[in-house]
Amino acid sequence: MLSSSARVLATRYRGNASNSWKRNSQKAAVVTTSSSPTSSPVAATRFFATLPTEEDDAMDVKVSPWEVPEQVPDEGEWEGCRRNFMSPLQISVRGSDILTNPLYSKGTAFKNGERDRLRLRGLLPHRIMNIHKQIDRFLITLRDLDSNIRKNIMLEDLHDRNETLYHRVLVDHMEEMAPLIYTPTVGQACQEHSSRFRRPRGMYFSEEDRGHMAAMVYNWPQPDVHVIVVTDGSRILGLGDLGANGMGIPVGKLSLYCAAGGIAPHRVLPVVLDVGTDNKELLEDEFYLGAQKPRLRGPEYYHLVDEFMEAVRYRWPNVLVQFEDFDSSVAQRLLDKYRNEHLCFNDDIQGTGATTLAGLLGAIRAKGEEVTSLGDQRILIVGAGSAGIGIAQVLYGAMLEQGYTEQQAKDSFFICDQHGLIGEERVGKLTPETKPFARAEDDGMSIVDVAKKHKPTIVLGVTAVGGLFNEEFVRELAAGVERPIIFPLSNPTVKAECTAEQAFEWTDGKCIFASGSPFDPVEMVDGKTYYTSQCNNMYVFPGVGLGATLCGAKKVSDRMLYIAAKALAECVPEEDLARGQVFPHISKIRMVSHKIAVAVIEEAMRDGLATKISAEDAKDLNEFVARKMYYPEYVPIVEKRTITI
Numbered sequence: 001m002l003s004s005s006a007r008v009l010a011t012r013y014r015g016n017a018s019n020s021w022k023r024n025s026q027k028a029a030v031v032t033t034s035s036s037p038t039s040s041p042v043a044a045t046r047f048f049a050t051l052p053t054e055e056d057d058a059m060d061v062k063v064s065p066w067e068v069p070e071q072v073p074d075e076g077e078w079e080g081c082r083r084n085f086m087s088p089l090q091i092s093v094r095g096s097d098i099l100t101n102p103l104y105s106k107g108t109a110f111k112n113g114e115r116d117r118l119r120l121r122g123l124l125p126h127r128i129m130n131i132h133k134q135i136d137r138f139l140i141t142l143r144d145l146d147s148n149i150r151k152n153i154m155l156e157d158l159h160d161r162n163e164t165l166y167h168r169v170l171v172d173h174m175e176e177m178a179p180l181i182y183t184p185t186v187g188q189a190c191q192e193h194s195s196r197f198r199r200p201r202g203m204y205f206s207e208e209d210r211g212h213m214a215a216m217v218y219n220w221p222q223p224d225v226h227v228i229v230v231t232d233g234s235r236i237l238g239l240g241d242l243g244a245n246g247m248g249i250p251v252g253k254l255s256l257y258c259a260a261g262g263i264a265p266h267r268v269l270p271v272v273l274d275v276g277t278d279n280k281e282l283l284e285d286e287f288y289l290g291a292q293k294p295r296l297r298g299p300e301y302y303h304l305v306d307e308f309m310e311a312v313r314y315r316w317p318n319v320l321v322q323f324e325d326f327d328s329s330v331a332q333r334l335l336d337k338y339r340n341e342h343l344c345f346n347d348d349i350q351g352t353g354a355t356t357l358a359g360l361l362g363a364i365r366a367k368g369e370e371v372t373s374l375g376d377q378r379i380l381i382v383g384a385g386s387a388g389i390g391i392a393q394v395l396y397g398a399m400l401e402q403g404y405t406e407q408q409a410k411d412s413f414f415i416c417d418q419h420g421l422i423g424e425e426r427v428g429k430l431t432p433e434t435k436p437f438a439r440a441e442d443d444g445m446s447i448v449d450v451a452k453k454h455k456p457t458i459v460l461g462v463t464a465v466g467g468l469f470n471e472e473f474v475r476e477l478a479a480g481v482e483r484p485i486i487f488p489l490s491n492p493t494v495k496a497e498c499t500a501e502q503a504f505e506w507t508d509g510k511c512i513f514a515s516g517s518p519f520d521p522v523e524m525v526d527g528k529t530y531y532t533s534q535c536n537n538m539y540v541f542p543g544v545g546l547g548a549t550l551c552g553a554k555k556v557s558d559r560m561l562y563i564a565a566k567a568l569a570e571c572v573p574e575e576d577l578a579r580g581q582v583f584p585h586i587s588k589i590r591m592v593s594h595k596i597a598v599a600v601i602e603e604a605m606r607d608g609l610a611t612k613i614s615a616e617d618a619k620d621l622n623e624f625v626a627r628k629m630y631y632p633e634y635v636p637i638v639e640k641r642t643i644t645i
């Protein structure tokens with residue numbers, strides 16, 4: 001139990017932006033030329049040629065010319081890549097079919113000219129609202145709801161009605177909305193997916209679909225998908241096997257791809273590989289919507305995944321596939337199989353590794369130590385699954401980059417699973433990725449004893465065991481070092497290894513704290529406020545995906561993720577670090593994604609992996625990426641006509 005000396009601040013702190021961070025101004029060294037024109041990820045631009053009407057020009061939506069900032073902009077300065085010209089969207093549907101299409105519908109925001117030419121007159125109430133008024137009205141109702149799951153449902157309803165408004169709500173209110181559409185609420189949304197199913201979103205592939213997948217992918221209505229997030233539902237957050245109910249995760253991740261990463265909504269596809277479930281409750285649940293049979297395993301499972309990968313590549317040869325929440329028994333194997341032959345990455349292994357590296361570089365800076373001292377840290381990773389070993393691999397690679405020897409780098413790690421410290425004694429039972437991190441001695445040692453003996457400077461929790469970092473353990477950490485870095489990364493909130501209050505309370509406010517799901521800052525009895533950060537792969541995957549797809553990367557290399565981590569670390573202003581905040585404020589996430597995307601493209605070009613960057617684009621990659629980022633704004637809609645002369 002906590003004493004009353006710490007309390008969570010009721011209102012989440014809103015970080016200040018600053019211009020103080022240093023920019024990595026390294027320019028691309030190699031320029032590749034495109035053989036085909038780069039397709040735009042921006043909805044409703046480029047391929048529509050008809051000019052807007054006068055009335056559309058007079059739209060009351062404020063559109064200002066965007067600028068690519070040289071440094072982190074002040075609050076409000078970042079326009080999120082707005083445009084001063086909006087090409088009209090040319091569509092062939094009319095009337096009520098427009099209103100029921102979430103990619104086209106503007107609801108009450110259709111102007112009179114559009115209502116006339118699109119045969120909407122009479123189908124909408126008289127009053128015309130602009131997007132700002134629509135958002136105000138939406139927020140009043142949303143904020144009135146008494147639970148986060150109800151808010152999640154209301155947001156998903158909006159998602160199904162009007163994608164532009166939905167994504168704009170996310171862009172403008174990221175701090176408030178991310179926990180509602182993503183962790184922690186998405187966990188509950190997945191658990192309740194079948195019971196509250198309203199409308200399908202995404203695609204499902206199951207065993208019955210074997211032999212048909214190449215045809216099935218043509219059922220998806222969008223011709224040019226850029227990003228797929230796929231799960232088999234086997235390890236949804238820290239909630240275990242949720243089978244087909246895991247669809248909420250690809251949907252939530254892709255909402256962030258659009259709002260935070262600037263990929264247009266019609267270019268994303270959420271997928272569940274419904275290969276059954278070993279979750280007894282779901283197997284017995286009369287309302288469960290997935291395949292009610294035990295999980296497919298062995299060669300049959302891998303063949304199914306293989307057919308899916310072939311099918312999506314057949315229809316969309318350049319599509320990026322993000323593997324998400326696959327159980328660690330298959331995650332690494334799938335990554336190894338596809339990483340060199342398909343544009344793909346595993347978010348839990350690679351994205352989490354890169355994000356954690358960025359957070360640790362920030363934390364080390366916050367402590368006043370050299371960022372290049374990573375290999376001098378003593379890093380205790382509790383949890384040796386996809387996330388734990390993924391993090392170890394990325395940190396290990398970063399240490400080598402910093403000039404440490406392989407042995408020095410390995411000696412920095414203490415990795416524990418539920419049997420305690422992983423030592424060489426059980427090397428025969430370890431996965432090839434875990435083996436290099438086995439310690440020569442102390443196999444099976446408890447985390448408390450590791451803390452006592454080895455005095456870790458950094459502790460990362462990736463076990464999905466809520467409360468595992470108990471008072472004894474955290475106090476031991478605080479006794480060992482002046483300022484322990486404590487990252488309980490498991491999701492959702494109930495699975496966090498400790499809370500922010502506990503970490504600050506038990507370390508007398510000395511720790512640097514970052515968690516997978518957001519925690520409010522904590523006010524201690526001394527009246528001091530202790531700030532928290534969110535260390536979640538959401539800071540990395542949108543930018544990596546944006547950069548990789550924009551440059552037509554042949555693959556996602558480990559170095560791209562390393563570069564992404566460095567770019568992310570550079571986005572944290574000094575004054576945030578001084579408060580112990582080691583990630584940029586969530587409201588800056590579009591700017592972070594932009595910076596990561598530029599860095600990823602530069603790296604792809606250096607490594608000869610970029611296939612779609614023209615010499616012209618390469619002249620100013622900042623501008624190129626900003627121009628390509630989707631921004632949710634209503635564009636004028638016109639009828640598609642075939643003109644014959």
Ligand SMILES: NC(=O)C1=CN([C@@H]2O[C@H](COP(=O)(O)OP(=O)(O)OC[C@H]3O[C@@H](n4cnc5c(N)ncnc54)[C@H](O)[C@@H]3O)[C@@H](O)[C@H]2O)C=CC1
Nearest residue numbers: 237238328383384385386387417418463490491516536537
């Ligand atoms: N913050 C972030 O961005 C991310 C957080 N995560 C979270 O990390 C957690 C783990 O994810 P995965 O590694 O994919 O799962 P996993 O199931 O592959 O790994 C869990 C590991 O924890 C170990 N473990 C279980 N009980 C333990 C105990 N009592 N003591 C020590 N170790 C114990 C298991 O042996 C296993 O090695 C999940 O809650 C997930 O939500 C995962 C990816 C990203």
Ligand SMILES: CC(=O)C(=O)O
Nearest residue numbers: 237325348491536537
């Ligand atoms: C954040 C994330 O990817 C996870 O918890 O699995």
Ligand SMILES: [Mg+2]
Nearest residue numbers: 324325347348
């Ligand atoms: Mg995940």
